[in-house]
Amino acid sequence: MEGKRKGAQAGNVLFCALCTILILSLIGGGVLLNSTTRFNVSSSQVRGWKEALQAAEAGGDIAYAEVRKTVVDPANAFSGWTNSGNTHASAVVTLGTNNLTTSSNVDLFYYDTITGSPWYRSRTKGVAPIRGLRRTGMDDRMLTGARGDSLLRKIDFSYDHFISTYGPNGDGVGKALVSVSTPQVTRRIEQISAPITPFEAAIKCASSFYGLGDAAMIDSYDSRKGSYHFAATNPADPYYGDSRSGNVEINSAVATIRGWVYGDVATNGGSIVRSQYISGTIDNNVPFVIRPFYLPTNLPLPQPSPTSVTTNVNITPPAAGTAANPTLYLLSSLTGQLTINSFGTQKTYVAIHVTSDVTGSIDIKPTVQLKIFVDGSMDVKGRDIINESGIAANMQYYAISPSDPATLQHVNVNPPGDFAAAFYAPSADFSLNGNPNITGAIVCKTFYGNGNTTWHYDRELGQEGDAVDYRITSYVEDIRLTTISAARKISTPFIMLAPPLTPFVLAGESPTILQFPTEAFRPVHSLRNMTTQLLQEAAQVIPNQQLLINVVSKRVRQLGLGHRPMVEVGPRASLTDIALKEIIAGKLTYESIKDSADGA
Amino acid sequence: MKIKHSTKFHGFTLVETTVGLGISSIVFAAVIAASVGLQKSFNAIDNYFATHMQQIRIVDYLNRDVKRALVVTTSVNLQRVSMTLPNYIIKAGDPEAVANPSLIGTPRTPTISYLRSGPQVDYGATTTSVVYAISGQSILRTENGVITTIASSTDQLVPVTTDVELANTEYTITSVTFLPIFTSGGATAERSGTTVCATSYLRNRRRG
Known part of the structure; x- marks a missing residue:
């Protein structure tokens, strides 16, 4: 048998083509790998971070509804x-299309x-899962390091x-x-x-x-602060500051206001005539709802008598x-x-509690x-409201x-007579006739007043009466930095070799390689002081300073022997910086040979 | 059995070699050119993307703080944002911490005071000052004098924040632009094409 080698040139071309494909594949692979990381950062991490807040705020709305x-x-x-006295804990609620979860403590x-x-x-608390690769790192690319x-x-x-x-619960108890089952963001x-x-x-209708x-x-x-006297036009009057809160709030565009208002006026799409007679601000875009009023459920048992007042x-x-x-009295008539x-x-x-109309x-x-x-309903004269204190x-x-x-x-309040009282009648049509001198406030469905009334709102009323609703008055987010005591083991468990360094480091009594900065040094960000900043942040991950120094030392030794960094590093990063970055990123932690504190 | 080797094709002729080298040169030149172009393109995109991520980070930082702020003001050139935040966390030196050091780092229970404008929630007697400003190539966040660099790029990041105050609330509009250092075909880089914009309401300024 005779064999012949044919087509040697074809093999050469194939080799060249394969090399070309390989080079392009390597480049493409690198691009793809990098792009995947960036995609995860932009798409998953940013989205999860935002969605976690949305979940938390949704949970806050649920809690607010219960309040x-x-x-x-x-x-x-x-x-x-789950209720225990004055504390209440919700179950975990899942919402949205991305398995967001939320839970509240009130x-x-x-x-x-x-x-x-x-x-x-x-x-x-709002929690959003992070989709994509489990560990992709985070985007920390900045000029300053x-x-x-x-x-x-x-x-x-x-x-x-x-x-x-x-x-x-964020109070340091139960660490x-x-x-976590999947990577997640919690806010x-x-x-x-x-x-x-x-x-x-003063008037709300x-x-x-x-x-x-x-x-x-x-x-x-x-x-x-004392009895009433007119101070609304005299800034030098010590009571001037309390004299211009005669606010009028109208949830309607039908708002005919006449006379002087020493306070703010709000309407729902209304237009104010004679606005020059309003001393405060005018806002015509304030819609609100006044809920119906029902008898409080926390009233005590009524007294046995009287049961009616007809004389x-x-x-x-x-x-x-x-x-x-x-002390409660239940009257069938007044x-x-x-x-x-x-x-x-x-x-x-x-x-x-009067179970019928009031005319007495x-x-x-x-x-x-x-x-x-x-x-x-009520049909009374001003003189029928005898409030001997004069305090509304x-x-x-x-x-x-x-x-x-x-x-x-x-x-209906008809003349004659002045009075001091506060009316809360959200379902009633309120009619005020005559020219009374009134101290108080009125909440009603509709308001009609045709007289030249002098009306004094008592600012003490702002703190009077049972709650009729709730509003959210404060919002804060807990943005405390978090650390972790143990996460993953480094490849070899380290043995404590160095003597305790903490006293020396803190007291500065002996030369040290690693100086723990105080809080005041935090703003330093130059490359020269990069290690100092990284050290401070790493100290939040491993609070025990002597342990931190040993972990860094051990890891620097490993890096020096050729171990690959587990974080992105710049060309000028020292081995110490790399080790500290790994600790900060949670890539590195420690395990003592004996008496592992957390069982890791 | 004997394998017979032909000696007919022991070498290439000059013509074959010349043609082969010519083709190879063209192929490798194309590959190298493509590689360089791809690499440059990738660097451009990666740099653009990195700066874009910093845009998002600036907006997210600002939105996080604006939401929980009590007061927000912007400078005339709209590039400096100052805000006052409640002191939610007890710090060393606070009265609560002096009385009980174990409270350091824990949330503070607020107190209530009644003002002319209505009841007010106070987290401690003092507040936290936060300022966002541009410094060279960096965007700095300064909290009670402590500076943190939140973004830094050679792409000239510029955040612009407008503070809009309404009768019943307040919100800010922040737009961040940058000037890409990589351009295509020498075209003039446009800031406008890089705009990232976000609106954030002050949660502590609402009525109704």
């Missing part, structure tokens, strides 16, 4: 939550002893860093090493829900408004009571004159504070909203 239920629907407030952190209303704090994304966006690749650093916010008190403005007369005037004062009735409560626990005395000389808190008069003594809950907060009328929204309810 509102404490007023709107107390029987179902925090239903389904606690009553402040109790206003004047209004009897609680303030709630909600701490909410400082950290970029890894300082802003905290990603839990393997362990929950927050729980490791601060515990599950633990908790692994935490804290919101404060403040009670909305009934009388926040949910619908149309007409009034007052051309010669009318609305101003304010603070009864806690002159004089009562003295059996106890002084408190704002949250007043058409006569009711006089309420104080319990001794003490401030006496009384509540009356009420006289309360100076140290009595009365809340009247009325099922029906001591006479509070509450018109309970009809169960059928179609049922009409009204509050």
Whole structure:
């Protein structure tokens, strides 16, 4: 048999082609690898970081809704939550299309002893999973060598860093090493829900408004600082600052305002005529809702008598009571004159529930504070409202909203007579006739006033009355830096070889290679001091300084022997910088041979 | 069995060699040119992308702080943003920490005060000052005098923040642009094509 080698030139061409393909493939592979990392950074990490906040804020809304239920629907407030006294914990809620999760803890952190209303704090956690490759690193490319994304966006690749650093509730209790099933971002916010008190403005109405007369005037004062006198046009008056809070809020475009208003005016798309008579700001884009008012569920049992007032009735409560626990009387009618005395000389808190219309008069003594809950309408004269203290907060009328929204309810106050009182009647049409001198506030559905009334809003009313709703008044995000005590083992467990260095380092009594900077040195970012900054950040990961020094030393030795860095490094980075960066990135940790602190 | 080698093709002729070398040169030149071009293109894209990531980082930093800010003001040239933040975390030296050092690093329970404008939530008696400003090629965030470089690039990053105050709330609009150092065919680099824009509302300034 005879063999012949043919086509040697063809093999040569094939070799060249393969080499070309190989070179191009290597280049393409490098591009692809780099691009994949960047894609993960931009697409997954940034998105996850934003979505985690969205989840946290969604959880905050859920918590806020439960807080509102404490007023709107107390029987179902925090239903389904884990409740312990004044603290409430929600279950984990999954939302969105990307398996976002959120959970909240709500606690009553402040109790206003004047209004009897609680303030709630909600701490909410939002978690967003990071899609893509499990470990792609983070984008820290900057000229200065400082950290970029890894300082802003905290990603839990393997362990929950927050729980490791601060515990599950962020108070330093219950720190633990908790692994995460997938890389994730967690963000935490804290919101404060403040009670909305009934009388926040001089006049607040949910619908149309007409009034007052051309010669009318609305101003304010603070009864806690003294009796009323007109100060709204005299900046030198010490009470001037309290005199221009006669605010009018109208949730309607139908807003005819006449007379002087020493305060702010808000409407919902309205236009103010005679705006030159308004001393404060005018905002025609403030829509709001006044919820119906229902009888509070926390009232005590009523006194056995009286059960109706059709003639002159004089009562003295059996106890002084408190704002949250007043003495209650249940009346089927109030058409006569009711006089309420104080319990001794003490401030006496009384509540009356009238289950019909009110046409009678009420006289309360100076140290009595009365809340009247009325099922029906009111038709009274100004002189029927006898508030001997002259403090509006001591006479509070509450018109309970009809169960059928179609049922009409009204509050008519006719002349003659001046009075000091506050009315909360969100479902009632309020009509004020004559030219009375009024101290107080009114919340109603519609308002009509045709007289030249002088109206003084008492700023004390802003802190009076039970909460009618809640609003979020504060928002903060917990952006504390997180660390982790143990994550992954370095390739060889290290043995403590060096003597303890901490005292020397801290006291500066002997030469040291690694100087731990104080907080004041943090702003330094030049390349010359890069090690100092990295060292400080690494110290947050491994707080024990002598352990940190040993880990760095060990790793520098490994790098010197040719081990590959596990982080992106610049051309001028020293081995120490690389080791510190690896620690900061969570790539490196330690395990002592004996007595592993966390069992890692 | 004997394998017979032909001696007919022991070498290449001059013509074959010349043609082969010529073709190879063209192929390798093309490969090298493609490689260089690819590498340059990749560097350009990578650099552009890195700066773009820094744009996003600047916006995210600003939005995070604006949301929890009590007060935000911008300078006349709109390149410096100053804000006041609540002191949510207890620090060393705070009154709570003096009384109980174990509270350092934990969240603070706020206090309530009643002002003319309504009830106010206070996280401690003092607040935190945060300023964003440009310094050379870097964007700096200064918190109570402590400086952190949040972005740094040779692409001349410029953030511009507009503060819009409404009657019932306040928000900021931040746009960040840069001038790419790599351009195609010597074309004039355009800042406008690199704009990243974001709006953020002050969560602590709302009414209703």
